[in-house]
Structure formats: structure tokens, C-alpha cells
Amino acid sequence: MTLQGRHITRREPAKVMRLSRLGSMHQCRLSFMRVLTRRMASEGWQFTRPVFDVDDRGVGSAVYTAQGPHRAYSLVAFAHDLPDEKRSDRVIAEAWDATFALFDGVPSKEDIDRLSKNVPLQEAGRVSESELSLSRANRSVRLWAHVVDSLAAGKQPNPKRIDEVGYLMRTTAVYGSGKFGAADRDVIAERDEAQAPFQIEMLSVYLTRTFVRDLVQHMAVAQGGNRAVPLRPDIARRLGIGNSTGLGMAPFIINHPILFNNWIMAREEAVACVRCIQSATKDETNTFQELVGRSVLSVENWRSEHPIQVKKLGALNKDLQTLVAYLAGDVLKQIHPWDRLVTWSESALSEEGQELVASLILEPYGHLVDGLSNCMSDSNTDAFRIDGAMPVAAVRDLIQENFDWALSLDWTAREHCARAWYVSEEKLEPRLGERFEEPIEEYEQPLAPARDAVAAFAALEKWEADQPIAAFLLSHPEHRHTVRRAQMSRLAPYSEIQDNTIGAKTLPIDMLRAKLSFFGATHFDPRSDRWVRICMYAGAPYPEELTQNNADLWVYPEDDT
Known part of the structure; x- marks a missing residue:
């Protein structure tokens, strides 16, 4: 590898931050699941199961402890005998097949007893600052029954059926950061193992996957007795944890502009770094x-x-055929091979294919890009302070730079403001409604940055250019959030989605896909334009298998035929 040569800058926000491209992103080396498994392997984390108290009906509790260099974390799991009619992935559900809390340390019997009275209730219960996350999961009923029946009869489940679903249980929520009494982010923010985003939640899901494997094997023994066999390790590794994610996640990337910028900027910096490489080695x-x-x-x-994803998958399959044919030449032996490849992809492949290439070129260069994962959290609280001395002209320039595309839209036209985000009274969860068909406008949440930026821009035109923005905000406090976001963009060029989040053609699943790709999710399966199913940790080694040799590339399946 030779690094000298041309300087490649990061891709422009105007290109990267369009919803269709955000909705085509794939996991990469900086995805949070892979960051965690690499860390646990390199630091030699130890895993134990001090408690597994589950009866033959599949009801009981278990504890899985992960011991790192400085502290331990324990998943406290509760298994339930849930009637089929109560099983629902909707956020309004009140019962689940399994519920979990991630405990800060190793829980005592008293802690487990306390959690047993609250964790199964989820929102209706309360946890303490000793807990770092709260979650729940439901079985994939048909695959669960197939696996239990097969193992109980002394046979392995059908691998094709495993691959068709990909998981035995799917989470419907993994709550952290202070919800329901759990510890705030500040409690763990300075810990080395929590420097990358969402590491606590990713650890919870990783341990949940182990519990699910152990539970299905336990149920097979309960049904089949001495005939029962455990899952073959290679088949077990094919199973991940499913997740059903709806609109509750979509506003996150709008409401956390600095954090989302840091994710995108780290990825774009990694891509730019690799594109600068003058020549690639054979390895x-x-x-x-x-x-x-x-x-x-x-x-x-x-x-x-889903018809949209089916179309994208068709294009992606063709893209990969085109890529394989292109690589059959000597492109990777030429000068600046990765820059050539990315430039070629921009005209030869769909956005799905382009973003897959952007992720794949990072893989040989962990030593160059992995350290960027420590730059992806948001610790810059000063960024939220409005600089009241900034001249009106400077703020207008920032709005124009970030929302030039929006200034040309007719925001009185129905198609550009057809929808409105609001919060449901029952569950306090975000929802997206039809503005002109439902009585929701008075409850609208400020989740349309582009529309609001255009309104602020128009108001600013009536003010003298050299006036301080503080004077403008004294008269127009309704524009404070837009001014704050505009000033943030000086430090965070990727902070704004450069698309309409309330238009008639807006697909919220694009926002979900963007966030979930950074988690490390694969096999996105939209069930509508507003919620999606994914798989997490499919292919990953289980705790007893985890080594530095298998801690990273597990996300790419190997052909075992």
C-alpha cells in the first residue's frame, strides 16, 4: 500500500445527505456492532452464565456477564410463556416472549428479584441507575417451532429455513439513555468501551442472541429428553437477532444533528482516506x-x-455482477485503484451499489480507518449555544448553503408539506400523519428543518445584514431552532438531511435505514414505508468462540456448500 499521491476530499453533503442515498447505506468497518466485537476480542473479554433458571415451559430467568478490562456488564433475561394472541411487534404491546435489562456490574439475587418485578412490565415498570438498557423480544414462531422440533428429534434444523428468516427472536425495542429510570448517557460517557456510540445497546443485543440460542436448546431438551441435540455451531452462527423498527427511530437523526454528522463524517473521511491510496498490495x-x-x-x-426494496435488490444484484466483471480487468493494479473504483461506480451502479462499494473499499484498511470510531460520539455541548453576535447576513449565508435546494420549492403547494410529524398521546411515540386529511397540524413537531429554514430565510431578508442575530431572535423566537442548526453546520457539514421530510413522496424508511446501517444491520426488509425488519449479529461468533481472528468479517457470509 502506498499513501502518497493525490488528495481526495470527502464527498459533498449535497450528494451524501439526500434521502435516497441515506436509504441505500450499508454496514461498514465503523458500524457499532463490529466496533464492539473487535474491542471485546482485542481486550480479551471473558463471558460467563452465572444464572440459568428456566423451567420446562420456558419460563424463568438467566444472567450473562461480560467482563472487560475494567468492569463487568450483565444481561438479566426473563423468559415468558406468552400466548400467541398476545404476541405483537407493535409498540403498544404489553407482553413479550422475553424481556431484558443490561445491569452495570454483576447483579445480586436481590437485584434480580427487583428486576423480575419491573423488567417484564417494560414501560409500565421502573428500573434504576444500576441498569443501562431495557429491551424486549418476540419469537419468530414458525422458525422457533421448527428448530425446537428438529433438535428435540435429534436432528439439525434446515439451513434454508434458517436463512429465510435469519433469527429466532426479534427485539421490538432496546431502550437506553435514561428511559424508565435507567442510567443517563453521562454515567458511561467517559468509559473507554462506550466511546463509540450505542456500545451498551449493542452489547445487550449480543448477549441476548446467546440467551436465545441457549433457550431454544433448553426447550429442545425439555421436549425431546435424551434424544435432543444442541445446535451445530455453524448453523447457530447463521442466526442473528431480528429487530422491528418503526417511526420512533426516524426523528432521531433530525433531533441529533451533531451526532449524525459525526457518524456520516467519520464514514466519509474513511472513504476519502482510502481513495487517496496510490497503490494497493496483493493482500x-x-x-x-x-x-x-x-x-x-x-x-x-x-x-x-416490499416493492421498493425488491426493485433495489434487483438493481443491487445486477450491480454486483457488473462489479465482478469490472474487477476481472486490472483496475486494482492501476494507480489510485480505490478512487478509480468509486468514480467508476458513480456512473455504472445504482445508489445501493455505490454505497456498497464505498463500504467495501474500507475493509482492507482497518489500521487506517478503525480509529475514526472514537470520533463518532457527540460531546460538543457548546455547539448548541447560539452565537447571538453573528450578523444576520452570515446566518442567511449558512441557511442558503445548507438549504439552497429548498429555497426554490413552493412550500404552499400541498405535495411539499403533505405530512406532519406528531407524538401520539397514548405511547408518546413519534407518528407521521397526513396534514390535509387528519386534524394533527396543531400538534406538529419541529421535524421539517428545510421548511423551517425557508421561513427563517424569508424573515431574515427584512433585516439589515449587519444586525446581530440576537436582535432578530428577540423579535422572532420561533426561528431559534433554525438559527441554532444553521450555526451548527459550521462544525457539522453533514448535520442536515438535504431533502424534504414532510413531502408527499418522503419515505421514512430511508431515515431508518441510514441509522440502522451504522448499527451494523443487514438484510433490511421494509414492511411499509414506515417500518422495517432487520437482522443483527447474523454470522457473528458467540462469546465462547470470539477471537481476534473472527471478531470482524463475520458480517460477510461464507459459502459453506
């Missing part, structure tokens, strides 16, 4: 070629019935 090109082949297998196993 680096071999790694890339291997992972392209494994990506072909992953996409072939990616199933969806």
Missing part, C-alpha cells in the same frame, strides 16, 4: 475481492416483499 486486493464474493452471497440471501 489488500485479495481481501477486497474475497469480500465482494461474500457480498454476492449475502445479497442472494436478502429477502424482501
